[in-house]
Amino acid sequence: MTKTRSPIRSNVGLKAVMAVTGILLVLFLIAHMLGNLKIFTGETAFDHYGHWLRDLGTPLLPSTWFLWIQRTALLVAVLSHIAAATVLAARARAARPVKYAHRKAVRGSYAARTMRWGGVIILLFVIYHILDLTTGHLNPKGDPSNPYGNVVADFAPERWYVTLFYTLAIVALGFHLRHGVFSAFRSLGQQTPRGERRARAAALVLAVALCAGYLAVPFAVLTGLVA
Template identity: 50%
Template sequence: MGAKITMAVSGLIMVAYLIVHMLGNLKAFAGAADLDKYAEGLRSFGEPILPHEGLLWIVRVVLLASVIAHIASAVVLTRRAKAARPVKYAHRPPVKGEGSYAARTMRWGGVIIFLFVVWHLLDLTLRVVNPVDEVPDVYNAVVQGFAPERWWVTIFYVLAVIFVSLHVRHGIWSAVQTIAGPGNAWRRRTQIIAWVTAVVLLVGFLVVPLSVTFGLVS
């Protein structure tokens, strides 16, 4: 049960981060000044009590710990499931809820999301593969990063966000089931919350890069 709780809590922490990150991204529609000011505000938040970028490093450490805990819990739960079924079924009977696309792709989706996060950090955080290398110039980094000639980056982003949304939908449902229990009163509410959150994240994360690629934001 400890591994399930760890996976649920770490997953919800990451979902909360995604929501805040998505809201920050939407400032691109307010223009370069607003987005760059927001990014600078994150770097200077809490000064002089916190060092420069102190908040960002706190968030990074919490996220890294959550990711490690999430992956470790997934490995533990996978091994437990295999140990509980040492002999493979000749014909495995379907299990309710297991046939959903999100449930079947959770593991591979996690791998794709991990690869995307690595690329995203290299592109928009460290600027190793982004045409704009000045860290404060966030707006232009987004505009140049998703420019029409870099359409393949946008496609990769779209695919990754789709997997993130599927992962979030299934993950929220599983997390609440683990923490609150499988009661029928929570089941329907959880499904609605999971779907709404997944759709909001899908639209919220895709609207900026697609708008840049199609020339609506420049």
């Protein structure tokens, strides 16, 4: 009796998994960026926002439960995204087991060539970010009652290396998004020259907007605009 491969394990199914999880992660990134930018409204407003996130879902759910449900869902999305990408890459290599004796250099985008190491940097950054501003273990202040103070302490001028690492991770995220969003548009049928130009432009605008939004906070603290 021949076993039938589950549709979700087919190449089309795995690409669908990457697309769905990618959309979920992009939506989270946009919402998280907008929340971060509330720091420019002042300490009181930002702290209120931070406490509101912790109490979201109450009294139906105990305090912070919604955040942990959200974090669990995001973790599943990230792991599914990585797993699907890994399997697809392995299948692509297996489909061409013998390397070409001679092959001309292919001119690819910088983002496409750096998707793998960019993904590793982003993953390491997410782990650090959670230990820093979520659990507070790596934050010099680590006070759950004062989110504004935690951010200011984290990106203080003497901790320039944190801002540097943050910048590196966000730039890697930007390249990852630019390539990923463009690929998603192509999968949706934007394969005419005009469609590809529009897809590239949309992917670039989204990546630049998210990078600018995320980097605005650490550099505002570093330069004293937020203190």
